Amino acid sequence: MEVYEYLREPTSCRVAQSADKAHKDINFKLKITSESLLVPWQKMDATNTFNLPHISFRLKNGVVKKGPLN
Numbered sequence: 001m002e003v004y005e006y007l008r009e010p011t012s013c014r015v016a017q018s019a020d021k022a023h024k025d026i027n028f029k030l031k032i033t034s035e036s037l038l039v040p041w042q043k044m045d046a047t048n049t050f051n052l053p054h055i056s057f058r059l060k061n062g063v064v065k066k067g068p069l070n
Contacts, residue, residue: 022058029054 029051033043 026051026055026058 016068030047033046035050036043036046
């Protein structure tokens with residue numbers, strides 16, 4: 001079975017997701033959005049449009065411990 005990428009994540013029955021990688025990537029994306037020159041409503045829109053679906057996908061399809069996310 002081949003591995004394919006969806007939302008820049010390798011996806012397959014045999015792919016184990018890295019919790020550390022997921023945590024770092026989530027923090028990085030949120031930090032970039034927060035530090036951008038967008039006005040506050042645009043930051044919220046960008047987070048809702050791009051960051052939350054990516055986070056949701058990782059949490060649903062990977063083996064990610066939720067402790068570090070707190």
